[in-house]
Amino acid sequence: MKGLPSLERAVVVLSRFPGIGPKSARRMIYHLLRRGESAIQELIDVLEGVRDRIQSCRMCHNLSEESLCWICADPGRDGTRLCVVEEPADLLAMEKAGLFKGMYHVLGGRLSPLDGIGPDALHLASLEARLSVGTIVELVVATNPTLEGEATAHYVAQLAETCVPRVTRLAYGLPMGGELEYLDESTLYQAMAGRRDFRRDV
Protein backbone atom coordinates (compact mmCIF):
# COMPACT_ATOMS: atom_id res chain seq x y z
CA MET A 1 0.00 0.00 0.00
CA LYS A 2 1.68 3.19 -1.23
CA GLY A 3 0.92 5.25 1.89
CA LEU A 4 2.68 2.88 4.32
CA PRO A 5 6.26 2.16 3.19
CA SER A 6 7.48 1.19 6.67
CA LEU A 7 4.65 -1.32 7.00
CA GLU A 8 5.44 -2.72 3.56
CA ARG A 9 9.12 -3.09 4.46
CA ALA A 10 8.12 -5.02 7.57
CA VAL A 11 5.90 -7.28 5.45
CA VAL A 12 8.82 -8.04 3.13
CA VAL A 13 11.16 -8.89 6.01
CA LEU A 14 8.61 -11.01 7.89
CA SER A 15 7.80 -12.91 4.68
CA ARG A 16 11.36 -14.24 4.70
CA PHE A 17 10.45 -16.65 7.50
CA PRO A 18 9.67 -20.11 6.17
CA GLY A 19 5.94 -20.74 6.08
CA ILE A 20 5.05 -17.05 6.38
CA GLY A 21 3.74 -15.43 3.22
CA PRO A 22 2.95 -11.75 2.66
CA LYS A 23 -0.62 -12.28 3.86
CA SER A 24 0.32 -13.74 7.23
CA ALA A 25 3.13 -11.19 7.57
CA ARG A 26 0.62 -8.40 7.05
CA ARG A 27 -1.73 -9.97 9.56
CA MET A 28 1.10 -10.16 12.11
CA ILE A 29 1.83 -6.46 11.73
CA TYR A 30 -1.83 -5.47 12.01
CA HIS A 31 -1.98 -7.59 15.11
CA LEU A 32 1.05 -5.79 16.56
CA LEU A 33 -0.38 -2.38 15.69
CA ARG A 34 -3.71 -3.26 17.26
CA ARG A 35 -1.93 -4.26 20.43
CA GLY A 36 -0.07 -0.97 20.47
CA GLU A 37 3.44 0.37 20.80
CA SER A 38 4.28 -1.66 23.90
CA ALA A 39 3.71 -4.91 21.98
CA ILE A 40 6.08 -3.79 19.22
CA GLN A 41 8.61 -2.69 21.83
CA GLU A 42 8.39 -6.03 23.60
CA LEU A 43 9.12 -7.87 20.36
CA ILE A 44 12.06 -5.57 19.61
CA ASP A 45 13.40 -6.17 23.14
CA VAL A 46 13.35 -9.95 22.90
CA LEU A 47 14.95 -9.84 19.45
CA GLU A 48 17.71 -7.63 20.85
CA GLY A 49 18.11 -10.21 23.62
CA VAL A 50 18.55 -12.96 21.04
CA ARG A 51 20.92 -10.81 18.97
CA ASP A 52 23.09 -9.78 21.94
CA ARG A 53 23.12 -12.85 24.14
CA ILE A 54 22.97 -15.93 21.98
CA GLN A 55 26.29 -17.15 20.71
CA SER A 56 27.82 -20.42 19.59
CA CYS A 57 29.29 -22.71 22.28
CA ARG A 58 33.05 -22.76 21.73
CA MET A 59 33.17 -26.49 22.39
CA CYS A 60 30.15 -28.01 20.63
CA HIS A 61 28.69 -25.08 18.61
CA ASN A 62 25.34 -25.41 20.35
CA LEU A 63 23.41 -22.18 20.90
CA SER A 64 24.51 -20.70 24.20
CA GLU A 65 24.38 -17.59 26.35
CA GLU A 66 27.86 -18.30 27.75
CA SER A 67 31.07 -19.23 25.98
CA LEU A 68 30.38 -22.83 27.02
CA CYS A 69 26.78 -24.04 26.66
CA TRP A 70 24.86 -25.50 29.59
CA ILE A 71 25.58 -29.04 28.43
CA CYS A 72 29.34 -28.63 27.92
CA ALA A 73 29.49 -26.79 31.27
CA ASP A 74 27.63 -29.56 33.12
CA PRO A 75 30.12 -31.83 34.96
CA GLY A 76 27.39 -34.45 35.34
CA ARG A 77 27.34 -35.29 31.61
CA ASP A 78 29.15 -38.35 30.29
CA GLY A 79 32.20 -36.99 28.45
CA THR A 80 32.99 -40.34 26.84
CA ARG A 81 29.91 -40.32 24.60
CA LEU A 82 29.48 -37.80 21.83
CA CYS A 83 26.37 -37.25 19.70
CA VAL A 84 26.72 -35.48 16.36
CA VAL A 85 23.71 -33.49 15.14
CA GLU A 86 23.14 -31.12 12.25
CA GLU A 87 21.56 -28.14 14.00
CA PRO A 88 21.02 -26.78 17.52
CA ALA A 89 17.32 -27.54 17.07
CA ASP A 90 18.21 -31.24 16.67
CA LEU A 91 20.22 -31.14 19.89
CA LEU A 92 17.25 -29.63 21.74
CA ALA A 93 14.98 -32.36 20.32
CA MET A 94 17.43 -35.05 21.55
CA GLU A 95 17.55 -33.41 24.98
CA LYS A 96 13.77 -33.41 25.12
CA ALA A 97 13.77 -37.14 24.33
CA GLY A 98 15.99 -37.38 27.40
CA LEU A 99 17.80 -40.70 26.96
CA PHE A 100 21.24 -39.46 25.97
CA LYS A 101 23.42 -38.15 28.79
CA GLY A 102 26.67 -37.56 26.90
CA MET A 103 27.97 -34.52 25.05
CA TYR A 104 27.07 -33.11 21.65
CA HIS A 105 28.71 -31.73 18.57
CA VAL A 106 26.64 -29.49 16.31
CA LEU A 107 27.80 -29.56 12.68
CA GLY A 108 25.89 -26.44 11.68
CA GLY A 109 24.30 -28.12 8.67
CA ARG A 110 24.72 -31.12 6.42
CA LEU A 111 26.89 -31.84 3.41
CA SER A 112 25.14 -30.67 0.29
CA PRO A 113 27.50 -30.36 -2.67
CA LEU A 114 24.70 -29.07 -4.91
CA ASP A 115 24.26 -26.09 -2.57
CA GLY A 116 28.02 -25.63 -2.30
CA ILE A 117 28.12 -26.96 1.27
CA GLY A 118 31.25 -29.08 1.53
CA PRO A 119 33.09 -30.38 4.62
CA ASP A 120 34.79 -27.02 5.20
CA ALA A 121 31.44 -25.31 5.71
CA LEU A 122 30.60 -27.57 8.66
CA HIS A 123 32.19 -27.85 12.12
CA LEU A 124 34.10 -30.97 11.14
CA ALA A 125 37.64 -29.82 11.97
CA SER A 126 36.65 -29.15 15.58
CA LEU A 127 34.88 -32.52 15.67
CA GLU A 128 38.05 -34.24 14.48
CA ALA A 129 40.03 -32.39 17.16
CA ARG A 130 37.63 -33.55 19.87
CA LEU A 131 37.71 -37.15 18.64
CA SER A 132 41.51 -37.23 18.33
CA VAL A 133 41.91 -36.63 22.08
CA GLY A 134 41.04 -40.31 22.40
CA THR A 135 38.60 -40.17 25.32
CA ILE A 136 35.41 -40.79 23.31
CA VAL A 137 34.20 -44.40 23.51
CA GLU A 138 31.01 -43.97 21.50
CA LEU A 139 30.08 -41.57 18.75
CA VAL A 140 26.34 -41.45 18.04
CA VAL A 141 25.63 -40.06 14.59
CA ALA A 142 22.21 -38.38 14.72
CA THR A 143 22.00 -36.55 11.42
CA ASN A 144 18.61 -36.35 9.74
CA PRO A 145 17.27 -39.38 7.84
CA THR A 146 17.53 -37.59 4.49
CA LEU A 147 19.85 -38.22 1.56
CA GLU A 148 22.12 -35.38 2.61
CA GLY A 149 21.95 -36.33 6.28
CA GLU A 150 22.97 -39.87 5.34
CA ALA A 151 25.90 -38.65 3.28
CA THR A 152 26.98 -36.47 6.20
CA ALA A 153 26.63 -39.42 8.59
CA HIS A 154 28.91 -41.54 6.42
CA TYR A 155 31.46 -38.75 6.25
CA VAL A 156 31.43 -38.38 10.04
CA ALA A 157 31.61 -42.13 10.59
CA GLN A 158 34.66 -42.34 8.35
CA LEU A 159 36.27 -39.47 10.24
CA ALA A 160 35.79 -41.33 13.53
CA GLU A 161 36.81 -44.78 12.29
CA THR A 162 40.39 -44.70 13.49
CA CYS A 163 39.94 -42.94 16.82
CA VAL A 164 36.57 -44.01 18.26
CA PRO A 165 35.93 -47.64 19.28
CA ARG A 166 32.18 -47.53 18.60
CA VAL A 167 30.29 -45.46 16.07
CA THR A 168 26.50 -45.83 16.17
CA ARG A 169 23.54 -44.19 14.52
CA LEU A 170 19.91 -43.68 15.51
CA ALA A 171 17.57 -46.55 14.64
CA TYR A 172 15.27 -46.23 11.65
CA GLY A 173 11.76 -47.53 11.92
CA LEU A 174 8.17 -46.76 12.75
CA PRO A 175 7.51 -43.35 14.26
CA MET A 176 5.51 -43.75 17.47
CA GLY A 177 1.84 -42.97 16.98
CA GLY A 178 2.07 -43.36 13.22
CA GLU A 179 -0.03 -45.79 11.21
CA LEU A 180 1.53 -48.36 8.90
CA GLU A 181 -1.03 -47.55 6.24
CA TYR A 182 0.27 -44.00 5.89
CA LEU A 183 3.99 -44.70 6.20
CA ASP A 184 6.29 -44.31 3.22
CA GLU A 185 7.75 -47.53 1.89
CA SER A 186 11.37 -46.74 2.72
CA THR A 187 10.56 -46.26 6.41
CA LEU A 188 8.62 -49.50 6.40
CA TYR A 189 11.53 -51.19 4.63
CA GLN A 190 13.92 -49.94 7.33
CA ALA A 191 11.53 -50.99 10.10
CA MET A 192 11.33 -54.49 8.63
CA ALA A 193 15.07 -54.75 8.01
CA GLY A 194 15.78 -53.61 11.56
CA ARG A 195 13.17 -55.77 13.26
CA ARG A 196 14.09 -57.05 16.71
CA ASP A 197 13.22 -60.07 18.84
CA PHE A 198 10.19 -59.37 20.90
CA ARG A 199 11.79 -60.20 24.25
CA ARG A 200 15.10 -58.52 23.65
CA ASP A 201 15.68 -55.68 26.09
CA VAL A 202 16.34 -52.22 24.72
Add this chain to the structure above:
Amino acid sequence: MKGLPSLERAVVVLSRFPGIGPKSARRMIYHLLRRGESAIQELIDVLEGVRDRIQSCRMCHNLSEESLCWICADPGRDGTRLCVVEEPADLLAMEKAGLFKGMYHVLGGRLSPLDGIGPDALHLASLEARLSVGTIVELVVATNPTLEGEATAHYVAQLAETCVPRVTRLAYGLPMGGELEYLDESTLYQAMAGRRDFRRDV
Protein backbone atom coordinates in the same frame (compact mmCIF):
# COMPACT_ATOMS: atom_id res chain seq x y z
CA MET B 1 15.46 -24.92 27.45
CA LYS B 2 17.13 -23.84 30.69
CA GLY B 3 20.37 -22.66 29.06
CA LEU B 4 18.74 -20.16 26.70
CA PRO B 5 16.46 -17.77 28.62
CA SER B 6 16.63 -15.03 25.99
CA LEU B 7 15.58 -17.50 23.30
CA GLU B 8 12.73 -18.73 25.49
CA ARG B 9 11.54 -15.18 26.10
CA ALA B 10 11.48 -14.60 22.35
CA VAL B 11 9.46 -17.81 21.89
CA VAL B 12 6.89 -16.59 24.42
CA VAL B 13 6.54 -13.20 22.74
CA LEU B 14 6.35 -14.59 19.19
CA SER B 15 3.73 -17.13 20.32
CA ARG B 16 1.39 -14.21 21.04
CA PHE B 17 0.77 -13.77 17.32
CA PRO B 18 -2.44 -15.45 16.22
CA GLY B 19 -1.73 -18.73 14.45
CA ILE B 20 1.83 -18.99 15.78
CA GLY B 21 2.37 -21.59 18.48
CA PRO B 22 5.54 -22.20 20.50
CA LYS B 23 6.81 -24.66 17.88
CA SER B 24 6.59 -22.26 14.94
CA ALA B 25 7.93 -19.45 17.15
CA ARG B 26 10.96 -21.57 17.98
CA ARG B 27 11.43 -22.44 14.32
CA MET B 28 11.33 -18.74 13.44
CA ILE B 29 14.08 -17.95 15.93
CA TYR B 30 16.26 -20.83 14.77
CA HIS B 31 15.76 -19.55 11.26
CA LEU B 32 16.83 -16.06 12.31
CA LEU B 33 19.88 -17.39 14.15
CA ARG B 34 20.90 -19.49 11.17
CA ARG B 35 20.71 -16.42 8.97
CA GLY B 36 22.91 -14.52 11.40
CA GLU B 37 22.97 -11.23 13.26
CA SER B 38 22.21 -9.11 10.19
CA ALA B 39 18.86 -10.89 9.74
CA ILE B 40 17.91 -10.20 13.35
CA GLN B 41 19.02 -6.59 12.96
CA GLU B 42 16.97 -6.18 9.81
CA LEU B 43 13.86 -7.41 11.60
CA ILE B 44 14.51 -5.08 14.54
CA ASP B 45 14.97 -2.17 12.11
CA VAL B 46 11.66 -2.70 10.30
CA LEU B 47 9.83 -3.12 13.62
CA GLU B 48 11.34 0.17 14.79
CA GLY B 49 10.13 1.70 11.54
CA VAL B 50 6.61 0.46 12.24
CA ARG B 51 6.80 1.62 15.86
CA ASP B 52 8.13 5.09 15.04
CA ARG B 53 6.39 5.97 11.79
CA ILE B 54 2.95 4.43 11.78
CA GLN B 55 0.26 6.49 13.44
CA SER B 56 -3.49 6.91 13.22
CA CYS B 57 -4.85 9.33 10.61
CA ARG B 58 -6.39 12.27 12.50
CA MET B 59 -9.36 12.34 10.12
CA CYS B 60 -10.34 8.72 9.45
CA HIS B 61 -8.17 6.68 11.92
CA ASN B 62 -6.60 4.71 9.09
CA LEU B 63 -2.96 3.66 9.55
CA SER B 64 -0.76 6.44 8.27
CA GLU B 65 2.79 7.75 8.21
CA GLU B 66 1.55 11.35 8.17
CA SER B 67 -1.03 13.08 10.32
CA LEU B 68 -3.44 12.69 7.38
CA CYS B 69 -3.40 9.33 5.59
CA TRP B 70 -2.81 9.07 1.84
CA ILE B 71 -6.54 8.74 1.19
CA CYS B 72 -7.67 11.71 3.29
CA ALA B 73 -4.81 13.74 1.77
CA ASP B 74 -5.81 12.85 -1.80
CA PRO B 75 -7.83 15.70 -3.38
CA GLY B 76 -8.97 13.31 -6.11
CA ARG B 77 -11.19 11.27 -3.77
CA ASP B 78 -14.92 11.82 -3.62
CA GLY B 79 -15.54 13.59 -0.31
CA THR B 80 -19.30 13.11 -0.51
CA ARG B 81 -19.15 9.34 -0.03
CA LEU B 82 -17.95 7.79 3.21
CA CYS B 83 -17.27 4.10 3.86
CA VAL B 84 -17.23 2.85 7.45
CA VAL B 85 -15.00 -0.16 8.20
CA GLU B 86 -13.95 -1.89 11.39
CA GLU B 87 -10.17 -2.03 10.98
CA PRO B 88 -7.41 -0.54 8.79
CA ALA B 89 -6.98 -4.00 7.24
CA ASP B 90 -10.58 -3.83 6.01
CA LEU B 91 -9.90 -0.44 4.42
CA LEU B 92 -6.87 -1.85 2.62
CA ALA B 93 -8.96 -4.78 1.37
CA MET B 94 -11.59 -2.34 0.04
CA GLU B 95 -8.89 -0.29 -1.67
CA LYS B 96 -7.54 -3.43 -3.30
CA ALA B 97 -11.02 -4.21 -4.62
CA GLY B 98 -10.76 -0.77 -6.16
CA LEU B 99 -14.37 0.21 -6.84
CA PHE B 100 -14.91 2.76 -4.07
CA LYS B 101 -13.37 6.18 -4.67
CA GLY B 102 -14.73 8.02 -1.64
CA MET B 103 -13.34 8.50 1.86
CA TYR B 104 -13.22 6.12 4.81
CA HIS B 105 -13.84 6.06 8.52
CA VAL B 106 -12.13 3.34 10.55
CA LEU B 107 -14.04 2.46 13.72
CA GLY B 108 -11.13 0.63 15.34
CA GLY B 109 -13.20 -2.47 16.09
CA ARG B 110 -16.81 -3.54 16.42
CA LEU B 111 -19.39 -3.32 19.19
CA SER B 112 -19.02 -6.31 21.47
CA PRO B 113 -20.78 -5.82 24.81
CA LEU B 114 -19.59 -9.24 26.05
CA ASP B 115 -15.98 -8.09 25.64
CA GLY B 116 -16.76 -4.72 27.16
CA ILE B 117 -16.50 -2.91 23.82
CA GLY B 118 -19.27 -0.32 23.80
CA PRO B 119 -19.78 2.70 21.52
CA ASP B 120 -17.27 4.79 23.49
CA ALA B 121 -14.45 2.37 22.65
CA LEU B 122 -14.92 2.95 18.90
CA HIS B 123 -14.32 6.06 16.79
CA LEU B 124 -18.01 6.87 16.67
CA ALA B 125 -17.90 10.42 18.05
CA SER B 126 -15.54 11.51 15.28
CA LEU B 127 -17.78 9.73 12.75
CA GLU B 128 -20.79 11.63 14.03
CA ALA B 129 -18.82 14.88 13.77
CA ARG B 130 -17.92 14.13 10.15
CA LEU B 131 -21.50 13.22 9.26
CA SER B 132 -22.98 16.29 10.95
CA VAL B 133 -21.12 18.62 8.59
CA GLY B 134 -23.81 17.66 6.10
CA THR B 135 -21.69 17.12 2.99
CA ILE B 136 -21.94 13.31 2.89
CA VAL B 137 -24.50 12.03 0.39
CA GLU B 138 -23.85 8.31 0.87
CA LEU B 139 -22.60 6.34 3.82
CA VAL B 140 -21.51 2.79 2.92
CA VAL B 141 -21.47 0.55 5.98
CA ALA B 142 -18.81 -2.11 5.39
CA THR B 143 -18.50 -3.82 8.76
CA ASN B 144 -17.83 -7.56 8.77
CA PRO B 145 -20.71 -9.97 8.10
CA THR B 146 -20.63 -11.30 11.67
CA LEU B 147 -23.14 -10.90 14.49
CA GLU B 148 -21.06 -8.15 16.06
CA GLY B 149 -20.35 -6.51 12.73
CA GLU B 150 -24.09 -6.47 12.02
CA ALA B 151 -24.86 -4.91 15.38
CA THR B 152 -22.22 -2.27 14.72
CA ALA B 153 -23.66 -1.63 11.25
CA HIS B 154 -27.10 -1.02 12.72
CA TYR B 155 -25.68 1.34 15.30
CA VAL B 156 -23.82 3.31 12.61
CA ALA B 157 -26.88 3.38 10.31
CA GLN B 158 -28.98 4.79 13.13
CA LEU B 159 -26.34 7.43 13.83
CA ALA B 160 -26.44 8.52 10.17
CA GLU B 161 -30.20 8.39 9.74
CA THR B 162 -30.89 12.08 10.30
CA CYS B 163 -27.91 13.59 8.51
CA VAL B 164 -27.09 11.36 5.51
CA PRO B 165 -29.55 10.98 2.61
CA ARG B 166 -28.44 7.47 1.67
CA VAL B 167 -27.05 4.75 3.91
CA THR B 168 -26.03 1.53 2.14
CA ARG B 169 -24.28 -1.68 3.05
CA LEU B 170 -22.21 -4.20 1.12
CA ALA B 171 -24.17 -6.93 -0.64
CA TYR B 172 -24.30 -10.40 0.88
CA GLY B 173 -24.06 -13.40 -1.39
CA LEU B 174 -21.83 -15.96 -3.02
CA PRO B 175 -18.11 -15.35 -2.67
CA MET B 176 -16.47 -15.43 -6.11
CA GLY B 177 -14.73 -18.72 -6.80
CA GLY B 178 -16.61 -20.53 -4.05
CA GLU B 179 -18.78 -23.61 -4.60
CA LEU B 180 -22.42 -23.76 -3.55
CA GLU B 181 -21.88 -27.23 -2.12
CA TYR B 182 -19.47 -25.90 0.50
CA LEU B 183 -21.24 -22.67 1.37
CA ASP B 184 -22.90 -22.20 4.73
CA GLU B 185 -26.68 -21.98 4.66
CA SER B 186 -26.92 -18.41 5.87
CA THR B 187 -24.76 -17.14 3.00
CA LEU B 188 -26.87 -19.13 0.57
CA TYR B 189 -30.00 -17.74 2.20
CA GLN B 190 -28.69 -14.20 1.72
CA ALA B 191 -27.65 -14.92 -1.85
CA MET B 192 -31.15 -16.22 -2.63
CA ALA B 193 -32.90 -13.40 -0.81
CA GLY B 194 -30.77 -10.84 -2.62
CA ARG B 195 -31.03 -12.40 -6.08
CA ARG B 196 -31.06 -9.96 -8.97
CA ASP B 197 -32.48 -9.90 -12.48
CA PHE B 198 -30.02 -11.35 -14.89
CA ARG B 199 -29.94 -8.37 -17.21
CA ARG B 200 -29.92 -5.70 -14.57
CA ASP B 201 -26.76 -3.62 -14.72
CA VAL B 202 -24.57 -3.44 -11.63
